[in-house]
Amino acid sequence: MKQARYSFVSWIFLLYGCFALLCYASLWIPPGEGWWWAGFLSLSIPLVALSFLLWLLFWMPRRRLYAWLSVLWMLAATPTLDGVFQLNWNSYAPSQGKTTGNMLSIMSYNVRVFNVYEHLQAEDSLISRQMIQWVSEHPAQIKCLQEIYNEDSSKVFNTVAKIAQKGKYNYYLAPLPSNNPYKVGYFGMGIFSVYPIVHSGYLELGYRRSNRAIFIDIVHEKDTVRIYNVHLASMSIDINGHTPSSSKAAHWVNVLRKLKEGFIRRTHEQARLLEHIKRSPYPVIVCGDFNAVPHSYTYHTFKKHLSNAFEEAGTGFGFTYSNPPLLLRIDHQFFDDTFWQVLGCHVLRHVPYSDHYPLVTIYQKRSKAHRQ
Structure with missing residues (x-):
């Protein structure tokens, strides 16, 4: 028996x-x-x-x-699982973004529309003011922001002017029409750069206009390079989203349905994005909210073409999502390792303002001999 x-x-x-x-x-x-x-x-x-x-x-x-x-x-x-946990002890992070010589510091941050929804309920939103000030004062030379909100007439949410710092940062924006009840301001994506922008553009990725890629070309130490800012379809994981009127079973069925839709959408979006990246005449860095964990098809497909900054110079798990289920690294920076090397890559988990944490990476150009 x-x-x-x-x-x-x-x-x-x-x-x-x-x-x-x-x-x-x-x-x-x-x-x-x-x-x-x-x-x-x-x-x-x-x-x-x-x-x-x-x-x-x-x-x-x-x-x-x-x-x-x-x-x-x-x-x-x-x-x-090779991208899940990293041990890189000599990670370079001077003041979390300051650089010298031929280095380049890039911050990628999903700013959750600077918490504007709270602003619509309470005009003088302290957390929004603190968040906008933090983003404005961070020393990164390139700032790739997803889910921005700007309202020129607002003293709180004139975010573009504040981050641009009276011309210190050049910028390229891809706005969406506002859907707030007051019909003011706009949502979208933006890249802010201390270097002049010689060319820019955006790529619609399909299903929703909110999911897109934008890019800028800059001249850095006599080399033209391209920076992408990406926002792919949401994972739609909201484990606490059921209401008293709906059963837990119905809630989880809805979560699974949204996950399924996200898998399908990201498959199409990444295909379009990678085709555009392959046609770039310049070395690339691709930043943003990919909504894809390291053990996903999207992540591994990008790794076939580009290296991942956190894998090269991060430490630990590098979780970038601050809401439940917490254990998610879905914000990434990929780069052309024939042109760039990574000195440090850090998730700033002490920054509490959004449902994502900022991701800051320090790049350095390889020698010309190495590129050849």
Whole structure:
């Protein structure tokens, strides 16, 4: 009887191992229409890999072969999780953004419309003032902001003028029409640069106008380089979003539906974006809110073409999302490693204003001999 019970568990274990391999392989399956389920499998990879620790504890006193299989299946997840945790001890961060010589500091930050919705309820919003001041005073030479809000006539939300600092920063904006009830101001994306902008543009990525990419070309130390600011489709994870009138089951069904839609949308958006990046005549840095974790198809597809700054010079998990479920790194900076090297990449988790944390990276140009 005991042997039969172990035989049944063995079959469950072997089937679970096959499921784990399918999860790991999902990173190479575009989760578009018809294949959206691959997105859910990739999200589960960390939990699936860690679960083999429990299998290992179960099999160690019983069947050593299966204990070794548990270890192998757990190690098989390593290529899919290589971007999750980093140990780079010599990370360069002079004053979290100041640079010298041929260095370039870039901040990427989803500013959540500078909390303007709170402003509509209370005009003198302290947290909005503090946030706008922090963004304005940060010394990064390039500031890539997603979900900005600007209202020229407002003393609080004339954000573009405040961040530009009377011409210290040049800027390129891609505004959207305002949908607030007062019909004033506008939402959108922006890039602020201490270097003159010689060319700029934007790329509509499809489904929603709020999800797009903008870019600027600047001359940095006699080299023209291109900086992208990106906002891909939302993950739509709101674990506390159900209302008393709706059941928890209905809430989670809605969350899963939105996740599915996000997988499909990001698959199309990243394809358009990567095609545009490939045609760039200049070395690129791509910043923004990708809404994609390191163990996702979107992230791994970008890594086929560009290096990730946090992987090169970050430390720890680098979680960038401040709301539940918290353990998400969805803001990234990718770069052309034949032209740039990364000296430091930092998530500023002490900055409390948005539902995202700022991501600041210090780049340095490689020598001309290395580029050749």
